[in-house]
Amino acid sequence: MDHLTNVLTAISHPTRRAIIGQLAIGPARFLDVAKPHDTALNAVTKHLKMLERAGLIERQKQGREVLISFRGEPLREVAGWVHEYERFWNERLDQFEKHFKQKRKKEKKR
Amino acid sequence: MNESRRTIEVKVERTIAASPGEVFDAWLDPKTPGNPWNMAEKLLLNPHVDGFFYWLIKGNSHYGRFTEVERPGRIQHTWMSRSTLGEETTVTVTFKKQGEDTVMTLVHSGIPDTDAGRGHEKGWNYFLDIFPEQFGKGSPKEK
Secondary structure, three states, rough: OOHHHHHHHHHHOOHHHHHHHHHHOEEHHHHHHOOOOOHHHHHHHHHHHHHHHOOOOOEEEOEEEEEEOOOOOHHHOOOOHHHHHHHHHHHHHHHHHHHHHHHHHHHOOO | OOOOOEEEEEEEEEEHHHOOOOOOOHHOOOOOOOOOOOOEEEEEEEEOOOOOOEEEEEOEEEEEEEEEEEEEOOOEEEEEEHHHHOOOOOEEEEEEOOOEEEEEEEEEEEEEEEOOOOOHHHHHHHHOOOOOOOHOOOOOOOO
């Protein structure tokens, strides 16, 4: 797989996008990255491996701890490849889809 | 000289948790988050065949004319903005029933493929903006 494909694959999964979102705020330890996700630790490890392969995260040893941090550079490559209308419509339809998911969830709770 | 401009087509598909009729109506209701008319600074919308729309967002005007409005299956309208360089592009949205849900397909065709459209800076800002949004720390980015 070429590098762009690795990056696109890495950001195609909601959990991995959420991890990027967490790490964009600041570096974190593995368990802190895993904590908000309702998924097994080995699944988180796999997600991190894919992000690492895409160059979107890096690990740095600080004393006895390993800190995972976000690297934004590969996203520039994607940003230049995707047309603004592709981003625009994807973003709009994401919001639209989310609105109906939440609506159905509320209806089922009643 | 006969100058032809290269154009691109954008296709986006989502499965929406509602019936085609509900999704169709919501797509034309400016109050529903995610449709093109939502969060406008100014909006004139007449969603009937040969009806026009004017949509202003962040100082960027968008104009178009509805060419097909067939509830609950299909909506088509033209779309012109600064980003289409004055060219009339076409947006076609179809809604197909799939069990309890609706498969919604949006095709935006005839878009001039320019460097500006693929702007690195714009794209970069987009990525920076969507991350806080996922965690409820920012407002959705609009164009």
